Amino acid sequence: MNFLKGVGVSPGVAIGRVFLKEDITIEIKKETIQNADNEIKRFKDAIEKSKQQLQELYEYALEKVGKHEAQVFAAHTMILEDQELFEKVEDKIRTESKNVEWALKEASDEYISIFEAMDNEYLKERALDIRDVTLRMLRNLLGIEDNSLVLLKEPVIIVAKDLTPSDTAQMDKDKVLGFITEEGGKTSHSAIIARSLEIPAVAGLDSITLQVKHGDTIAFDGTEGKVYINPDEKTIELFKEKKERFEQRIQLFAKLKNSEAITKDNVRLEVACNIGKPADVDRVIEKNADGIGLFRSEFLYMNRNDFPSEEEQFNAYKTVAQRMKEKPVVIRTFDIGGDKELSYLDFPKEMNPFLGCRAIRFCLGRIDLFKTQLRAILRASVFGNIKIMFPMISVFDELVHAKQILEEVKESLRNEGIAFNENMEVGMMIETPSAALLADIFAKHVDFFSIGTNDLIQYTLAVDRLNPHVSHLYSPYNPSVLRSIKNIIDAAHRENIWVGMCGEAASDPKLVPVLIGMGLDEFSMNPASVLEVKWMIRQHSREEMKAIAEQVLQLATSDEIEKFLDSNEKIHLF
Amino acid sequence: MKQVEVVLTNEEGLHARPASIFSKVAFKFKSDIKVYKNGNKDKVYNPKSILSVLSMGAAKGDKLLITAEGEDEDLAVQELKKLVEDKFGE
Structure with a gap:
């Protein structure tokens, strides 16, 4: 059956009648008044x-x-x-x-x-x-009636050009099964409200208001963004099942909030979150995650006219550390360059920005900026359990240099009598093939690794995933990527340091069991995936998954691996 | 009439929270208060209006000229200046 595709902005499944919210164009006449x-x-x-x-x-x-x-x-x-x-x-x-x-x-x-x-x-x-x-x-x-949405008598799916904050805030969960809009995206106000009310929603669906009328039936999926207008019996049945499964999932996952991420054979793992700004901590706490595995410091320097001061950075790191109490907060130092340019810094135009002056390479060229950030992180380290990590290390000298600068900053803080955590853990991201190959050497010089799969995959396979001509080659299931991950984890464990993962693969339902088997210690992801991954961890035993991981590593292609994982009875997918 | 000049040093400039604080403080005074941005005398802003303050789009580093006329003009310019200098209690 044909369907329309928009952007899924709030997960869930809805089936129901359409309520077409037409834009009330208020006609205003210009009049000359007397009084x-x-x-x-x-x-x-x-x-x-x-x-x-x-x-x-x-x-x-x-x-x-x-x-x-x-x-x-x-x-x-x-x-x-x-x-x-x-x-x-x-x-x-x-x-x-x-x-x-x-x-x-x-x-x-x-x-x-x-x-x-x-x-x-x-x-x-x-x-x-x-x-x-x-x-x-x-x-x-x-004297026009305030808003039609409050007057809804029976549960409906709202279809509109766009919804204002007033519209969405009035939505009654019992009356609104879901909504579909022409405008907006994941970060628009109505999408945020939909997620917090847990109403499924799709946005960015062009001309949907012209394609449906009052009373039509719609079935849609707020995760994939698929919308069926007047679906046939078969599709309706399919969506009913889907809806039931989704609701069971939510109930099941909600119960896990206060449970530990512990495997069937009693190995305690950590499920942490990736965040972009201090306000994101709300959702980390809401999901009761074990920590913050990646605090991208990007937000601090984007959308502004100058570089953030030490004080401003210090306050941001301190707030996050304090709110997370004793739980770990891993701060990644500035990842500037690549596709992230700043108006107030003069980046030379590069032929290959992803192979150019980005992240640690940029920081080692601008030691003044780097030191400011390190000072801010160190000063904040006394307020919680902060760890630091360096991004995009590709050669050993970079790590040595970065650590040496960190030592210099520590020394000057000591001289000034400013407190910091002397035992703060120092780690590095592994996201280049060179670092992956030298993991055994790097492991002797850091306290932990965090595998950045998004970049590791792109560099290992030499594929730009945004390039439509080659993006089909980009796959976290590629055996070269999985072997590389295994190599990194083994090298770390030989030196008794822990390994986390903060790329999208860490919350991929099919890969989580494999990663458990490979021995990954920490999984860091978007807060929305925390409970699901916790559930995954609790369904599997490390010993059993070890054997699965070994079998996977013998396969030759991404497809073979995905098929193997899909059909293996030992792997429990919800 | 009293006037003072002050430079915005807080990170947010006159956005969101600082703008609403600025507006609230200005509102306490009876004097007629005006604000000019970066020496532009053609555009007058009304600090007692949050929309006017926001529409200034004033960012860190911008220079504000605050004038007040009325019974509490001294206090008005002093308090507003101090507020900006204290970075709105950031």
Whole structure:
């Protein structure tokens, strides 16, 4: 059966009737008014009414969704109370005799165009808020019903061009089976709300509002982004099963929150998270992960005009360390260069940025910036269980050099009498084939390894996975990659150091059992996968998987390995 | 009329939280307060309005001229200047 493909933004399966949320285009007429006082009174009344609605929405969202999401409505109230906006509208009414609807529309459009033109992402988004507040005001002025979504009588799948924060915050989980929008992506506001309410959702599905009508049936999958319009019996049955399986999974995984990641033969492993910014710690704590296996420090220097100061970095690392208490937090030093360019640093144009001056190579060329970061990490190390790791090491000298600079920074902190953890673990990422081959030598000089599979695969197979002509060659199941991983783990264990993995392979359901068998100690991933991987670990025994891993390593192709893993009865896939 | 000049040194500039604090503090004063960015006298911003403050798009390193006129003008410029210098209590 034919299906449409959008972006899956919130996992889950939904089957149900369509509720087509048409954009209410509010018609505003420009009128010349006689009584300005009367018009201003209408304006004030509409503000009062809107404030009341926002207060209700705030309380509703606070209870159902969370404090962070509810804040949107507090911000909307501030816009309503804004002095300058009020004066602008008042002025248009009094001196230009415009009706309040027209005056408000004009004033708000002025702000919207200012904010939309800004470079800063945060400020750009404020245009959406102003638009949302203006619509609310206009509805109240014209007596248009607040929002159709609260009036839903039976459970539906909402289909819309886009959903505003006001729309999503009002969604009742019992009435909304899921939603599909034309606009937006994984990080848009409505997607975030959908995930926290656990409502399946698909975004970025062009022209869907033109392809369905009220009352049509839709079956969709919010993980894959597949949408079936008026599916046949067979497809409906298939989706019903899928939905049931998904719900069982959720229930099963939820029970594991407080269980340890321990194999059937009692080996305790660690399931940790990858994070990009301090706020991500919320989800790490929510899933009760064992630590942070990769803290990308990128966020600190992107979207800004200068390099982050030592103090700013220190505060970010300290916050994360404190919130994680005694659990480990592995901070990866700056991975700049490659595809990540910065406006305020002059990167020379390179023919092959992925083979060029990136990560540790860049830092060793800009020791001033590198030292600032090392100082910030060391100073934060007394506030929790911080470990440091260097990315993209490809030759031994780089590790020696990086460690030597770290020693220099420690020495100067000692001289200044500034406290830091003298025993902070120092590790390195293994993501180049050269480091993988020399793992036995590197293992003598670090406290741990973390295998970065995304880069390791791309460099081992010499494949750019974003290049459509060769991306089919990119595979974590390729035996060369798996042999390399085995080699790294064995070399580490011979020197009694631990090995983690922070690439996507660490949460690949088929690979987790193999990695358990190879002896991997720590699995680090997106918080969304934590409970599933914990479940995987608890279904398998290390001894049994050891034999499986040995068999896998004898196979010649990615396909053979994937097929073997799919059909092996000892491997439990949900 | 009183006026002061001050440079934004906090990392966020006048975005999000700092903007709302700036606006709240300005609101306490009866004086008529105005802000100009980087010596541009053509564009006047109203610190008592959060939209106006945000629309400045002021970032770290930008220079603000704050003027106040009214019964509490002295206190107004002093407090706003201090707020910026203290990086909004960051």
